Every structure is written in C-alpha cells, then in structure tokens.
Amino acid sequence: MxxxxxxxxxxxxxxxxxxxxxxxxxxxxxxxxxxxxxxxxxxxxxxxxxxxxxxxxxxxxxxxxxxxxxxxxxxxxxxxxxxxxxxxxxxxxxxxxxxxxxxxxxxxxxxxxxxxxxxxxxxxxxxxxxxxxxxxxxxxxxxxxxxxxxxxxxxxxxxxxxxxxxYRAPAPVPLKPSADRSCTRCGACAKICPTGAIDPRYPQETDKERCISCTACIAACPQHARAFRGPAYKIAKAGFVKKFSARKxxxxxxx
Ligand SMILES: Cc1cc2nc3c(=O)[nH]c(=O)nc-3n(C[C@H](O)[C@H](O)[C@H](O)COP(=O)(O)O)c2cc1C
Structure with a gap:
C-alpha cells in the first residue's frame, strides 16, 4: 500500500x-x-x-x-x-x-x-x-x-x-532566446531562469554563457516577448524539421 x-x-x-x-x-x-x-x-x-x-x-x-x-x-x-x-x-x-x-x-x-x-x-x-x-x-x-x-x-x-x-558529452546548444521590444521588464523570465542567465534589471539581455536554452523564460513571458530568433535559428529549424519530423x-x- x-x-x-x-x-x-x-x-x-x-x-x-x-x-x-x-x-x-x-x-x-x-x-x-x-x-x-x-x-x-x-x-x-x-x-x-x-x-x-x-x-x-x-x-x-x-x-x-x-x-x-x-x-x-x-x-x-x-x-x-x-x-x-x-x-x-x-x-x-x-x-x-x-x-x-x-x-x-x-x-x-x-x-x-x-x-x-x-x-x-x-x-x-x-x-x-x-x-x-x-x-x-x-x-x-x-x-x-x-x-x-x-x-x-x-x-x-x-x-x-x-x-x-x-554518457555522451552534452553538446552546448548555440541557439539562445532573446526578447523583442514588447518586453515590459516585468522580470518573470529572470525569476524562472534556472541558471541565473537573465539579470532582472536588464531582462532583455541573456548571458549566453549561462543560458542552457531550456525555454523556461519563453514559457514564463506574459508578453510573449521571448523567442528564438535570427537567421541561424531559421536555418537550423529548417534542417531539423526535415530530418526529425517522422513520428516516433x-x-x-x-x-
Ligand atoms: C536545449 C534543448 C535540447 C534538446 N535536446 C533534445 C534532444 O537531444 N533530443 C530530442 O529528441 N529532443 C531534444 N529537445 C526537446 C525536448 O527534449 C522536448 O521538447 C521536451 O519535451 C521538453 O520538455 P518540457 O516541455 O518539459 O520543457 C531539446 C530541447 C532543448 C530546449
């Protein structure tokens, strides 16, 4: 029991x-x-x-x-x-x-x-x-x-x-989320970040060394201001979708 x-x-x-x-x-x-x-x-x-x-x-x-x-x-x-x-x-x-x-x-x-x-x-x-x-x-x-x-x-x-x-060595993920202009500096992202990669005073910036790209900040942002962005992300995304879309x-x- x-x-x-x-x-x-x-x-x-x-x-x-x-x-x-x-x-x-x-x-x-x-x-x-x-x-x-x-x-x-x-x-x-x-x-x-x-x-x-x-x-x-x-x-x-x-x-x-x-x-x-x-x-x-x-x-x-x-x-x-x-x-x-x-x-x-x-x-x-x-x-x-x-x-x-x-x-x-x-x-x-x-x-x-x-x-x-x-x-x-x-x-x-x-x-x-x-x-x-x-x-x-x-x-x-x-x-x-x-x-x-x-x-x-x-x-x-x-x-x-x-x-x-x-175990396989954990490869660092180079893609990091960033905030756009809709960020209101509410600090929700800094509060949830498990590695302290976001300074609550400057939440639009992300410490790329500390960030593990976990996406907690994206999920926590009430303004939907945080996301993966930029040409490198777009290229990586296209390749990844092509390679790994078959259902497992x-x-x-x-x-
Ligand atoms: C940094 C990072 C690395 C990931 N690496 C892998 C991976 O090696 N293999 C895989 O199939 N999915 C990978 N994923 C996808 C996650 O395992 C998957 O989206 C998971 O459902 C996330 O869990 P959560 O919703 O509880 O955060 C990765 C996601 C992130 C953010």
Missing part, C-alpha cells in the same frame, strides 16, 4: 509535467508535486512506502544539468520509482539511463521507465501538439502496468533501458 506519491519534474515548457501527471493519474487519485524549476529548497525525503514518479526532458541526449543537480537533493529509502525521459522526437540517447542511475544513487528503486515524445521546445513544428491523445492513452496503459507491478513488489532486477555509460512512438521498460 503506497502512502504518498510524489511527482517530481523539471519541465521548462510543460510537456514533462504533463507526461508525469498522466502516469500518476493512472496509478493514484492524489499526489504531491515538486516542480524542480520553481522549488529549490527543501527537497522531499521519501520513505519505503512512498512512490516517486520523476520526469526529465532530454537536452542534447542528457538530463539538463540544473535538473540533475536538483534531483541530487531528493532522497529515497528503497523507495519505488517510475521514471520518464521526455524528448522532442530526435532521440533520448543516454538520458533515461542517466535518470535511472542518478535516482538509484539517491536511494530509489526504479521499477519502470518511459521514453516519451513531446513537442520539441526549440523547434515546435517537430512533434507538434504531443503528447497527443494516442500518447496519453499509451502512458495510461503503462501506468496500469506499473500499478500492477507495485502490488507484487518486491521483485528482483531492474528495467533494462537504452543508453550507454559513459514512446517506449516503455518494466521490471
């Missing part, structure tokens, strides 16, 4: 949250949320009778570094965990394995894993509108299997997910 279910996610453009919540809704009626983008301290400690459902977006084939850093503050005690790596229809490379191994190191027992597809947050024409109805149906079906598995724990073993260690399906791994 599970005492408390926790949904913990890092979700700059909202699709990882949606994915994690869909899994949770197929298992429990209620759960607690920990949004790693907003919440910095204190991180929850989970016990053996709790359940963790953790989600991370895939950035350059890896978990975004602020997400990994913040997850290292979450502790389990042989706590069962279901994990999801959410990616924009290119590939998830080593991100799911990285998430699994990170949480195992934090005291969690990963019993099931999903590599789910979502609209690409830099190139939204790719996998536009996903997770869609079919994705949500598949996630619900996966959640049903997880619920059954939770009834029959403990069981030996761990799900064998795709990925290789050492989610993958699921269970004990």
């Amino acid at each position: 599970i005492k408390n279910t926790w949904c913990i996610y890092f979700s700059p453009s909202g699709t990882t949250k949606k994915t994690v919540n869909q899994i949770a809704a197929g298992i429990q009626k209620e759960w607690q949320e920990c949004d790693l983008l907003a919440q910095r301290e204190p991180m929850p400690e989970l016990g053996p009778d709790d359940l963790l459902i953790a989600g991370a977006p895939v950035f350059a084939g890896r978990i975004p570094s602020p997400c990994a850093e913040r997850l290292r503050g979450v502790r389990g005690d042989k706590t069962p965990a279901i994990i999801a790596a959410v990616y924009g229809n290119r590939d998830y490379d080593d991100a799911l394995l990285e998430l699994q191994e990170l949480l195992e190191g934090q005291g969690f027992r990963v019993i099931a894993a999903a590599a789910a597809i979502a609209q690409h947050s830099i190139f939204p024409d790719v996998a536009a509108g996903r997770p869609d109805e079919e994705d949500l149906r598949q996630l619900q079906n996966f959640a049903g299997k997880c619920a059954k598995l939770l009834e029959s724990l403990p069981q030996p073993g761990r799900p064998s997910v795709k990925g290789h260690a050492p 399906e989610p993958e699921f791994f269970l004990l």
Whole structure:
C-alpha cells in the first residue's frame, strides 16, 4: 500500500509535467508535486512506502544539468520509482539511463521507465501538439502496468533501458532566446531562469554563457516577448524539421 506519491519534474515548457501527471493519474487519485524549476529548497525525503514518479526532458541526449543537480537533493529509502525521459522526437540517447542511475544513487528503486515524445521546445513544428491523445492513452496503459507491478513488489532486477555509460558529452546548444521590444521588464523570465542567465534589471539581455536554452523564460513571458530568433535559428529549424519530423512512438521498460 503506497502512502504518498510524489511527482517530481523539471519541465521548462510543460510537456514533462504533463507526461508525469498522466502516469500518476493512472496509478493514484492524489499526489504531491515538486516542480524542480520553481522549488529549490527543501527537497522531499521519501520513505519505503512512498512512490516517486520523476520526469526529465532530454537536452542534447542528457538530463539538463540544473535538473540533475536538483534531483541530487531528493532522497529515497528503497523507495519505488517510475521514471520518464521526455524528448522532442530526435532521440533520448543516454538520458533515461542517466535518470535511472542518478535516482538509484539517491536511494530509489526504479521499477519502470518511459521514453516519451513531446513537442520539441526549440523547434515546435517537430512533434507538434504531443503528447497527443494516442500518447496519453499509451502512458495510461503503462501506468496500469506499473500499478500492477507495485502490488507484487518486491521483485528482483531492474528495467533494462537504452543508453550507454559513459554518457555522451552534452553538446552546448548555440541557439539562445532573446526578447523583442514588447518586453515590459516585468522580470518573470529572470525569476524562472534556472541558471541565473537573465539579470532582472536588464531582462532583455541573456548571458549566453549561462543560458542552457531550456525555454523556461519563453514559457514564463506574459508578453510573449521571448523567442528564438535570427537567421541561424531559421536555418537550423529548417534542417531539423526535415530530418526529425517522422513520428516516433514512446517506449516503455518494466521490471
Ligand atoms: C536545449 C534543448 C535540447 C534538446 N535536446 C533534445 C534532444 O537531444 N533530443 C530530442 O529528441 N529532443 C531534444 N529537445 C526537446 C525536448 O527534449 C522536448 O521538447 C521536451 O519535451 C521538453 O520538455 P518540457 O516541455 O518539459 O520543457 C531539446 C530541447 C532543448 C530546449
């Protein structure tokens, strides 16, 4: 019998949250949320009778570094965990394995894993509108299997997910969002930015060294002033859409 279910996610453009919540809704009626983008301290400690459902977006084939850093503050005690790596229809490379191994190191027992597809947050024409109805149906079906598995724990073993260690080196993304003249300097972008790349006094400027292009600032801007812009973006977008538009399906791994 599970005492408390926790949904913990890092979700700059909202699709990882949606994915994690869909899994949770197929298992429990209620759960607690920990949004790693907003919440910095204190991180929850989970016990053996709790359940963790953790989600991370895939950035350059890896978990975004602020997400990994913040997850290292979450502790389990042989706590069962279901994990999801959410990616924009290119590939998830080593991100799911990285998430699994990170949480195992934090005291969690990963019993099931999903590599789910979502609209690409830099190139939204790719996998536009996903997770869609079919994705949500598949996630619900996966959640049903997880619920059954939770009834029959403990069981030996761990799900064998795709990925290789050492993980691929995270390639920096050269495209950075900027603000146009509709910026009112409200500071919402600076407040949400996980790397401190936006100075609240000059929110129209972005520190390109610090920015990880996560898109949290784009999603948070009430004026829709922030976006990826410029000729380099347009060229990259055309190439990316051409190469990665063929629909991929989610993958699921269970004990
Ligand atoms: C900086 C950055 C790097 C990304 N790298 C990848 C990638 O390697 N493979 C992929 O398929 N999608 C990639 N994506 C797309 C995201 O994984 C995808 O849009 C995800 O749904 C974003 O999650 P969120 O909505 O919770 O922010 C990347 C997105 C960003 C912002």
